Amino acid sequence: MIRHPFFSVEPWSLRETGLDLDTLAHTESLFALSNGHIGWRANLDEGEPYGLPGSYLNGVYELRPLPYAEAGYGNPESGETVINVTNGKIVRLLVDDEPFDVRYGTLHAHERVLDFRSGTLSRGAEWSSPARRRVRVSSTRLVSLTQRAIAAIRYEVTPVDEPVRIVIQSELVANETLPPSDGDPRAAAVLESPLVSEQFASSNTAAVLVHRTGLSRIRVGAAMDHVIEAGNVSLASESFTDAARVIMTTSLEPGERLCVTKLVAYGWSAVRSLPAVRDQVAAALEAARQTGWEGLLAEQRGYLDEFWDHADVEVDGDPDIQQASRFALFHVLQAGARAEARAIPAKGLTGSGYDGHAFWDTETFVLPLLTYTAPDTAADALRWRHSTLPLALDRASQLGLRGAAFPWRTIAGAECSGYWPAGTAAFHVGADIADAVLRYLAATEDESFANSVGVELLVQTARLWRSLGHHDAAGAFRIDGVTGPDEYSAIADNNVYTNLMAQRNLRAAAEAASRFPDRARELAVGPEETAQWRDAADAMFIPYDAALGVHQQAEGFTNHQMWDFESTRPDQYPLLLHFPYFDLYRKQVVKQADLVLAMQLRGDAFTDDEKIRNFAYYERITVRDSSLSASTQAVIAAETGHVELAYDYLAETALVDLDDVNHNTSEGVHLAALAGIWIALVNGFGGMRNHDHALSFAPRLPSRIGRLAFTICCRRRQLRVEATHTTATYSLVTGDPIEIAHYGEPFTLARDAPVVRPVPKRRARREPTQPPGRAPARRSMTPRSGRG
């Protein structure tokens, strides 16, 4: 965990007022900029020192071999891995021939600000060179949300007390040296220098580099141009296979300013020719030049104003959470805004963690937020999934199944998981995609999306379930030998989460086929097939332990030995680094919400009493060794009446990246955990549910939060919910009247007629306990009961 003494708590920005070189990799992730198409880590302008240099382009990857000690049919032989592309961020500064490097000379002041409303990263530094020449340096970066191929930097330098000679080298650098990795040496070899030069050129203020990846054959073009605001600057430029440079030299008097705007354009393609890619980046650059720096800034703010208008969540009483929640929304938006036909990876484009792969987290954690705040980006993410359907159909066929088997982890759609019990066997990803489709359709009623994308995704995932499961002798439909969300179990029979999600998937596919008969015909769905889907759904086997009165995470789970929590030392967490999978899989210990997530996403399948008993049971054995758990626990804690516990879980997910709780934010932010803040606030404290097209709320706030207000887009309307400890106020901001429910009571909401409802009193209930040492940190003011 990292507590940054230099961070200040502000509602609309993340500000760092000093520079800690030991945690550079962490802050590079936090302050990273992205538009979902291009990602720039917050590496210092001058290139070093760095924690992890990183410039990423969504969908630019290299293939690396996936080795196995023992071969197995169906194991993927290579994996897609994100690569660090041409770095366009570098602006080196020489002050009277001494390089500006914070490790030398004297750094009098250093500040970085990530502004959630302007969408910029600003930096200010005041530095004296070893020869005591003092300068003020300021830079502002953006990765444009409106011009997706463009990133830009405004760089300024001003001598403080005497004249200095200034040289600025603005660069493009390919195949940067990365910190050594401890992985497979063959993989490291592939990734060490992934770009092969195809063309380089420079002239006057501009330069371009075109490369191609060795195995995946993706062509990458990067170009830069500069606008210089100062008289008497002499210019030079040069280019090589892996670097290009524009060099600006001048002399400045104290107080005189050299101001350079660097425009960087990226373009890439696996099919387009070298001239096409080169000209594409030149065109993007020219468009940005026409827009100009102030124009780019204005567009950026306009885009974000619109977003915040639809998405902001106001939290009174806890400024940390307020800041964290906007930080989270900002990063999730950055990851999804212009991802368009490409994946939203688990780390967005903020780091190379998880090899840049996208997982089920996108559909289950990230898309709920985007669906209700920026629905077009959610549709794009699902269009990306849809674009990978041919690979998923092939994979299913390779596995002996019908329909689509979506990959556990991927960049371009191929299965990249090299450990199948925790990868390919986690077939629930298909139902998670179907669920995201249903959520999007419920929220938008977007018929065109349904026709082009949605129905086919529902049908092909339903086909997978039908072929994966079978009816047993008693008629029950069983899905055996699969892995649910909890990564401390694997290859189990009838995982409740999987079975319930598959049940909804099957029913929805049958329904979609009847609502879209033409599309169904094109997909060769007939009445026999839909009848089979409905039969399977109706007969779905949901294991329940009658003696304990709780559902079994999977069949037989509650018969397994309890993990010996008492003997597990604090330094043995996360357990997977200290115990073998075989031991984790066979005992009652849960890494992350699984049955509890089923109760969130399929809340309609459980009674209130079941939820209460299940939550208490699984809370006792859930160790939260995953960042994909706290938000779910927050939602169900809130629903089952443990609102202060929910608040503690909210705080945990809220601080995952800011405090580096899992010690790996250095490799990129945890998008799903960030989205989890919104989930905890809106689904948890707002009590929002959208089962079967019925939009409902049940707000209840923890004691420290005096007011919670949020806005959601639903069915072409904008709704605003404002809750206090005693009342909930519902307003329709735009759109036609809509029926919603407050604590189960439906009412119609119309524009200019806010509805105020009282929040019912809650019953006191004994607080559940967690495994020793695994309770969330206490943030609420009430003392915790139990031993946690």
Add this chain to the structure above:
Amino acid sequence: MIRHPFFSVEPWSLRETGLDLDTLAHTESLFALSNGHIGWRANLDEGEPYGLPGSYLNGVYELRPLPYAEAGYGNPESGETVINVTNGKIVRLLVDDEPFDVRYGTLHAHERVLDFRSGTLSRGAEWSSPARRRVRVSSTRLVSLTQRAIAAIRYEVTPVDEPVRIVIQSELVANETLPPSDGDPRAAAVLESPLVSEQFASSNTAAVLVHRTGLSRIRVGAAMDHVIEAGNVSLASESFTDAARVIMTTSLEPGERLCVTKLVAYGWSAVRSLPAVRDQVAAALEAARQTGWEGLLAEQRGYLDEFWDHADVEVDGDPDIQQASRFALFHVLQAGARAEARAIPAKGLTGSGYDGHAFWDTETFVLPLLTYTAPDTAADALRWRHSTLPLALDRASQLGLRGAAFPWRTIAGAECSGYWPAGTAAFHVGADIADAVLRYLAATEDESFANSVGVELLVQTARLWRSLGHHDAAGAFRIDGVTGPDEYSAIADNNVYTNLMAQRNLRAAAEAASRFPDRARELAVGPEETAQWRDAADAMFIPYDAALGVHQQAEGFTNHQMWDFESTRPDQYPLLLHFPYFDLYRKQVVKQADLVLAMQLRGDAFTDDEKIRNFAYYERITVRDSSLSASTQAVIAAETGHVELAYDYLAETALVDLDDVNHNTSEGVHLAALAGIWIALVNGFGGMRNHDHALSFAPRLPSRIGRLAFTICCRRRQLRVEATHTTATYSLVTGDPIEIAHYGEPFTLARDAPVVRPVPKRRARREPTQPPGRAPARRSMTPRSGRG
């Protein structure tokens, strides 16, 4: 499958009357010689052509990296892999300057004979060089069963019709070039040239090479000397880092003979110094020289006469089976005879298959044969296991368990399995070792072995079971999440085989602790611990499907989907090469006897009716993609009254290597399947069981076998059983009177008083069916019922 047209059926030898260069690798395995300490594949004397060159020393291995696409706690990082050591077999011949090479010139005749009584491989060839010089070449090889460090070759050459000049180069060659492998390139690199030269020397008729392996640091010495029987031979010798040569040159008249005896000695050690190893091989060589060729031959025959006297099985009516059974006994003896404190690998020392690893097959298939025919070798094999106990205790501790976790596959005792669901999770290996201890003790009553080895193995394996399992809320003792013998299931709860074998293990450990109280005290076994063992054993959970009236291979197994056998094409077997493990694991399909093996080894735990029903049920879903199945199915088929089916299974196991049924005998013979012939004959048709010290028989022969006779060593006695279709005759060859049973009726057998008992009539019973296309080939004369 390979049907050798050149093989002839003889009772006491394997004879090949022509040379098929396409199947060289196969015949190199079949004709391989070994004494368990040294193994020489039957590579041609002149070194090439070859299928797979192979000289192996038991326990000489190199470490190779075990790679993983995704890391996991407890995964072994390197694996022990057998290496091809210095080749001492090579005797090159030049005939008037043309090398004797069967690929050139004319091969008029070629014959190889593996003689099971003399323990030699003889070869005769008549060949004309491309220049039409005709010679007769004959060689006889042995790997001495009496002098374990020694192998020898008698090599003779005779011109046929005109004088020729002869040069013989007798060689030692290290780091031979091997055929390319398709495995991990890093592993291939390690194994390509595994020996690093430490010393080489030659003088007169002798030479020595000493090497050391790179990572495992095992020093290997190989030396040779020659006895030349001919006048006027000029001699030269030379040596280099990786080769040494003694060159004999002479001219021979037609009919005149050059006869050379080559003696080769090997020595190796991970601790002894270079001079020690070098002198050790020199000493062995000198001893062999003193014995002389004729002496070595005589010792070899004496050793084998003694073995056959105790071990031979006579089968009247099927000469193929008679030959196969002696071939099998010979290979199993070769593998175990002088293995002493080292492993008996799955392929013996006949090839590099399975990396030269030993598995549970040794204890479960090979040791039953050795226990009752050559009990000292069985004791040695268990002493080897015992010698690896420190590693097994460490491994258990690494896995969070008590007691000993023996490796799934190993050479020197370290776990070398790189896929834990089918490796480490197959904990039954511990119970299999315990079972082999119990079998050995029941057969020998060897108290000294019990004290030094047996009790500790029983105790440490019992400790593993106690810590691996747990009592559930109802008190039942469960062993969850482990893998049984069937490799088409994994990580299942309460595998019946595992649980029943663990039950016996726990009970036997408790009993041993009370019979050997001093030893128990040394091992810190107290009454609390033995009480826990007995409790666990008594409460052992054995899943049973009451609706079907059969045991479940593991809990829930019979609820799983049936494999779609009808749609599985013949070319899709073995299934593991065409379907992913996830699919195999979750369906009802069995690779190899699992529950059926439990019924053999724990026959006392099943009623006759259960055996009949279980066998019929599992027979329908067992595909026998493993060579470790047919013998078990033979035994239970015989016991449940399907004696013709048992005969078919016997034939299948009998021909696994001779006909290369699994297409991989080229990498070494399948020792367990070979031992399975004895198991099928003795346990199957002889009906021999030895549960709880009660030795019983229930002979019943298939129609084609008119008489079956076998001898076993049991409790310091030698018993002979001779069965026909109508009677069984029991004789005590040596030892005090003993109580045995015939079809459940006990009687006392004394010397010189054979007991004759009638074989009861059997009831006709409907023959079980196998999956389509997976019935064993019909060998019995009665037509098969059912669809098989």
